[in-house]
Amino acid sequence: MRKLVSIVTVLLAPLSLVAQDAGATSVATDPMIPFYLAVALLFVVALLVIVVAVYMLQVLQILTNEEARKQAAAKGIPYVPEPSWWAKFMNTATDAVPVEKEATVMLDHNYDGIRELDNHLPPWWKWLFYVTIAFAAVYLVFYHVVDSWPLQDQEYLTEVQVAQENIKKFQAANPVDEKTVTAVADPALLAEGKKIYLENCAACHLADGGGDIGPNLTDKYWKHGGSINNVFTVVKNGVTGTNMVAWGSVLSPQMMQNVSSYVLTLQGTTPAKAKAPEGNLYEPGGASSDSVKVQAMIK
Ligand code: HEC
Known part of the structure; x- marks a missing residue:
């Protein structure tokens, strides 16, 4: 019984691993989890059934042998036990010549006392070999011939495509806004931001951010504040009565986050033609109350 318990424990171990893994990557999102668990459970049950069946078979064998021994004794003939199914199976699987008969398959060459038996290839090995040939054929046809x-x-x-669709879905469900926006640091997203900047903003702010129709974006002076929230807000809503239009209907929240983050990377760079500072000095993390300003701008 203790044996059985330990077998079950070993069988169930991978299941708990799956559960932990699933926990790490949010169970709720993978609809396949119950299916995997069901299959795993089925597998365990099947294994248990097999174990019990083998056990019953052995009991049956012991009983039959006992009966045969009694009958032989009654008839007065010597009892030769039937080899067990396992012994029979091993015999067919290995096809090995018993040690006492090895002389019949001994080859006549002898290298410094090392001699060779002329055994057959073990059938279990041959079966496995045929299985690999069949597998190779199936593999070749399905993966390389019909490409299915x-x-x-x-x-x-x-998988990457699925992941990207999931990201899009997530972003659509949780759009960044003036309050939740954070500056991105991922080079790929900043490159995206730069592309958006060059396409849409460089006409007025210049490619290097030096400023022309629009203010210089490389200095520490800002008309509307220099935090990521401030920049995002200006980009999204524009500044009424100026050439700075609202980009909220043109760019997605994600794109505005990327371009705003890129704008902030221009801080401290030296543009070819720098427009004179406009607005107030803004120090990151300084006392100027961003949230109040943002609130006033959102209205
Ligand atoms: C048609 C010209 C024009 C375009 C195109 C333009 N801007 Fe502006 N931008 C302006 C002007 C003008 C202002 C100053 C508004 C004001 O006086 O308050 C400004 C202000 C800003 C500010 C605030 C600067 C500060 O000192 O507070 C940011 C940030 C900004 N723009 C980013 C962008 C981004 C990002 C884009 C591209 C998506 C963009 N702008 C496109 C003209 C433009």
């Missing part, structure tokens, strides 16, 4: 199953690189691309 995806190769690793295709699988990777599909």
